[in-house]
Amino acid sequence: MSLEEGRRIHEQIKQCGSEWNIFVASSLVDMYAKCGNIEDAWKLFNSMATHDVVSWNAMILGFVKCGKAQNALDLFREIQWEGVQLVAVTFIGVLNACSDLCALEEGRPIHTQVVQSGCESDNFVSNSLVDMYSKCRCMEDAQRVFEMMPTHDVVSSNAMILDYVKCGKGRRGLELYQQMHLEGVDPDHVAFVMVVNACASIMALNEGRHIHEQIVQNGFESDVIVGNSLVDMYAKCGNMETAQSVFQRMPTHNVFAWNAMILGYFKCGQGKIALEVYQQMQQEGVQPDSVTFVGVLNACASVMALEEGRHIHERIIQSGYESDAFVRKSLKDMYAKCGSIHNVHKLSNRMPK
Known part of the structure; x- marks a missing residue:
């Protein structure tokens, strides 16, 4: 839904006198938040006589989406004072806020609440926990949550691979990618970018070539971001001939691809x-x-x-x-x-x- 269409519907609701129905009002808060108009969402939220879990969650997720993670955390504290029943969506929103702020001290007690509520078995909540611990550079905790998940999806696996690379543990990222295959998790273009970056970080040219073959087989070589990562990986491994070949086959070139080629040739003398x-x-x-x-x-x-x-x-x-x-x-x-x-x-x- 577009914001303008949402505003028109809101006006019709006002004319019908239904604006103060808690379910209707919560839906309107959710609409404004999802459309990125956090000011109108907050104004409407504050005008409501009472709030349900839908309106609370809409505001938390809306604040996170608009880059106001601290506001989301403040609102989560208010929820707890109000005694509102916490659900999986609430935890996902507030954990994402902790991730954005690298707020480990706030994130740990929220993890405890997740366990107490029984929401840890929810894959989306667990993914948010993995992301939060990873961004706070607590890889042991991220790994512990990841291993406790009943199933792994591509989102959680990608998050772990990315953060292993950021922490200088590219080899561990490659091992996790192999684990994805063993578990039957199909990699997407993000997974390929992550694992190619892992190869680049440890100059694992042979592994990179095998992954390149898989990228071609899965039809992702024409993806610009995947192509950029391949060019960068081959250049960092000193294989400028293949880097040039991949570069020439790319449908478009952005500054990242050009930089990879320039730096690659310079480093190769x-x-x-x-x-x-x-x-x-x-x-x-x-x-x-x-x-x-x-x-x-x-x-x-x-x-x-x-x-x-x-x-x-x-x-x-x-x-x-x-x-x-x-x-x-x-x-x-x-x-x-x-x-x-x-x-x-x-x-x-x-x-x-």
Whole structure:
């Protein structure tokens, strides 16, 4: 439903005098929250004489969706003061709020309430617990909840793989991906992105090739995000030939794919080709970001391409990246390695350290 259509229906409800029926009012709160109009949802919620679990849950989920996780946590405390019966949806909303805030101290007692209510067997609640502990960097607790789940779905498995990669445990992420297969959980495009990232993090080229085959078999190679991850994985593993092959087959290229190619060629000692890739990126009209500039400046430094570096510096100024700490450092390094000490001093004198 669109917000405008919802407003029209709300006006009809007012005319019928049904706005203060608790079930109708709760549905309206839910509608406004799901449409992203949290202000009208909150205004209507506060005007209600009494609240049911539907209206409480609608507001908690609405706050989380709108990036107001602290408001969701505050409302959850109010629910408990009111003695409202907590259900699975309530826990999902408030655990997602804890995840967004990395609020472990609030999350642990909520986990206790989940167990006491018998909702831990709900896969969606357990997924939220896994996500909360993972984002709070409590991987042992996340693993414990994950292992206690009666069944695993692709959502919980993806969350675990992602957070193993973030914690520098790419090998454990690969093992979990194999466990998914043994349990008959079909990977989606997110799962493939996660496990390819795991391969990239530990430079597991052989495993990455096998997963690439599975990606092709499942028809996900044309997915831009999956393609980006494959290019990045092959580039980080030093296999630029295959990275280039995957890159060329992609239907579109975003800045992430271009950056992977530029950084990959630079790290393989092919700075000149990295600069050529940057020129192709420019021709396609893709806007460079700070990662792009760091990559091409390092490439300039590696092949002593001072004139090219000066042109890139001009583009950096135009793009507003000269004050970026990593770009600034790469600029100084490029000028220093190319023997232009005067420009190093200029940068040091006019830019924040």
